[in-house]
Structure formats: structure tokens, C-alpha cells
Amino acid sequence: ILSGTSATPASDVYSLGRLLRLLLHAWVLRRRPACGTDAGDLADATADVHPRLRTLLRGLTQSSPVRRPPLPDVEAVLARCLEELSDSVSPLDRLTATDREGQADELLFWVRRCERMGLLTSAWRVRAAEVILQMPESDAALANHFLSGCQFSELNDLEQCRYCKTLALYLERTQQPSASWTQYRDLFHWAVQRWAEVEPLWFGLIHATPLAEREAVARQAKQCHPNSGTITFLLARAVYRPGNESFFFELGCQAFRLGYHSVRDAIGFHAFAEKLEDSSMQTWFRDFIERSQSSTADDCLALHKFDRETNRGMREFQILEKGLALAPRDLRLRETYADALFRRERWEIVVETLRSVADSTRLRRWLAFALCNIKEYKEARPILEELTGSEDAEPDVFSRLGHCLSVLNHREQARAAYRAGCQRFPDDQSLRSSLETLR
Secondary structure: OOOOOOOOHHHHHHHHHHHHHHHHHHHHHOOOOOOOOOOHHHHHHOOOOOHHHHHHHHHHOOOOHHHOOOHHHHHHHHHHHHHHOOOOOOHHHHHHHHHHHOOHHHHHHHHHHHHHOOOOOHHHHHHHHHHHHHOOOOOHHHHHHHHHOOOHHHOOHHHHHHHHHHHHHHHHHOOOOHHHHHOOHHHHHHHHHHOOOOHHHHHHHHHHOOHHHHHHHHHHHHHHOOOOHHHHHHHHHHHOOOOOHHHHHHHHHHHHHOOOOOHHHHHHHHHHHHHOOOHHHHHHHHHHHHHOOOOOHHHHHHHHHHHHHHHOOOOHHHHHHHHHHHOOOOHHHHHHHHHHHHHOOOHHHHHHHHOOOOOOHHHHHHHHHHHHHOOOHHHHHHHHHHHHOOOOOOHHHHHHHHHHHHHOOOHHHHHHHHHHHHHHOOOOHHHHHHHHHHO
16 A cells, blocks of 8 residues: 555455564563564564464565465464463463474473463473474573473483483583583483483583593493494594594594584594595595585584685585575574675675665675665665764775765765765775765
């Protein structure tokens, strides 16, 4: 209607989505939303909203009408959410059913709901932490919150084993320093005495053991699990000594052949093979790395860096897009992807990608520059004006703003932008030349 076109069923769906978002904003924050508020990000982030409703809201407000769901589907989702949130079924029963269905987002929603109602048991806290750490974009702080709230004495035998496994995974995933592991040494030692067949418990014990004693524990773990790639790699790290690189390298290679699959460690061993002038293993690790599938954002970034250094970035978009599918909110991935697009001069894709998600200074900078490059100066102007107030603004931000204002026939404001840039960067010749030209 605002654009002068007739209302359609798809536009009605969009209007419904916007209304629901604003109502959601008011409900979650317990206050009236300010005029012009877009509650989209809040709706996506809050744990108080049913996951199906979050997904529905994203669909309702898609910019493309063909991607919005039809009204019958909307009604079905809303009806199911209302039914599940009613008091007819206990939240603990919902939690149990959701766990059987394997829906991680919904399980965490019901876990948080049970926690607020004082119904969450220690066993469910362990399960929640386990599920979080299995997610590609895991919230380690939330996993720690659930683990920290556990009462170990309330857990049965199998639940205690699961707690120890999940604790080891948490400490490894968050790359905790040695001191954080050491405090759990007695717990992991007790655990491996009871469940020696459970590999992750050995990971915890090896990490929790002081360096001087770690090799002996790693060898004991290797005896229990001779075909474990991870334990073999931990043994390789434990035996490493300056001057003993060949044995360390031999064990590390064995670990990868046994199934150890860390992309970052493979890249490190590729460099080590190059240092040892072992061309066959250098080729082996290169092939291994190029076949690897990233499972975390860190792996994706390491693989992208390796590709740029060895293949001139031939696979960088493929690598980054897979990483973003795993961890769409990871700022490092989004900035690296935008940088790759910008380097390849794909201005329209930069704009399309960043228009609604430019939530860092670097991303806003690329968005503004790409808008200038496709001559969308009116849209670029407010972003550039905001960037000039940033502490880490660079000379080209002032230069782009001055050019943008000049093209829009705001010559006095353009001169002011160039002067501000010259005051901040007095040695920048490009800014000085642009100011002189306008005079």
C-alpha cells in the first residue's frame, strides 16, 4: 500500500508477521516498543519464544513474497504452538517428547521453561549441556550454566558418566587453560576407573594431568583404546620434546590415519611435514585438508586461510558458505565472507548480503563502500556519516563520504567531510587533494 500497489494475500501475511513481531517485542521486554522498532533480531535471539514461532516469524517477513508461508500453514503453526504452551500437558512431558524427536532448539526451549518453573532436574541439566555442545554454533556459556547447576549426588550411574563426558567436551570445546582442567583431575580419574571403555573420559583425564605425568596417562589410555585417533593424537602431544620431532610426527600421522579429524591440527601437520621435507606426507595432509568438511566456525576459518595460502582462494566461497550454513551468526565468518566478496568486486552481492545484517563496524564499512560502487549514494550516506564518528575510522571513510555528498550536490557538506578527514589524518594526500579540488 505504501508503495502504491494493491494489497495481496502475501502482503497480508507480511503485515501479520510484522504485527506479531511487535507484539512479541512488547511481551518479551514487558514494555511498549518504540516507534519504528524492528523486533526481528530480538525474536530470533530470545529463549522465551517457541522455536516454531521464531521460524514462522522469519518466514512471514521474508522480503520475497514467494518465500512467505501460505495462511493455512501459518494457522497450523500458531495452533500447534498454542496447544503446546497450554497447561494441558506438563512441561516435563513436553521436554521428554521433544528429546525423543531429536529437536535441539525445541528441547532447549522446554529446558529453559522447566528451569523457570523450578522443575528442571540435574539429569536434564546434563542432557541440556550435552545437546548444546553438539550444536555447530554452541553457546558454551549456557552449557556451563546447566553443568554448574547440577547436583552430582542426584545423578544415577549412567547420568554420572554422561556428566563427566559432557564436562570433558565443554572444557575441550572452550579451550580452557590447564588450571581449569586440573581441578577435575580426581573426578576424571574416578570416572575412568569405573568406565574405562568410554573414550571422552580419558580425554578429560589426560588434559587434567600435569604435563610431567601426562605421557604415562596417555599411554595407559592408548592401551585401553589402541584404535582411537584422538587418544593417539593426545599421546603425540604428550611425548613431544624439542629434538624428538620425528616420533611426535609419526604418532600424529598415525592419529589421522586412525580417524582423528581436526582441520586446524591437520594444517599444522602439513606445515610440519614441509619443515621435515617429507613430501609424501605433505601431499597426504594437503589431500586430507582439501577433503575435510568443517564442523565448527574455527575449522572453517582455518580451512579458508589454508586455501588462500595454497590455492589462491580457489575454494574460499565454497568453504565460507558451508561455514555460514553451520554458524550463520558467527561474526568472524560473516566478516571474512564479506571481505572475500569485496575483494572479488561482487558489489551487488555484498549489498544483498549485508543490507539487513551489517551489525559490526567492518560490515557497515563494506556495505557503504559497495553501495557507493553501485552508485546508491543516498543509502550509503547515513552509514558513512555514522562511520566517520567511529574511533577506528580510516581515511577512505571520509573520502567516500565527501565523494558521496559531492555527487548528491551537497558541496559544502562534502567540503566539511574532507576537512574533518584532513584534521584527523593530516598526512593523507588523497583527502587534501579532494578538498582542494572542491575549493
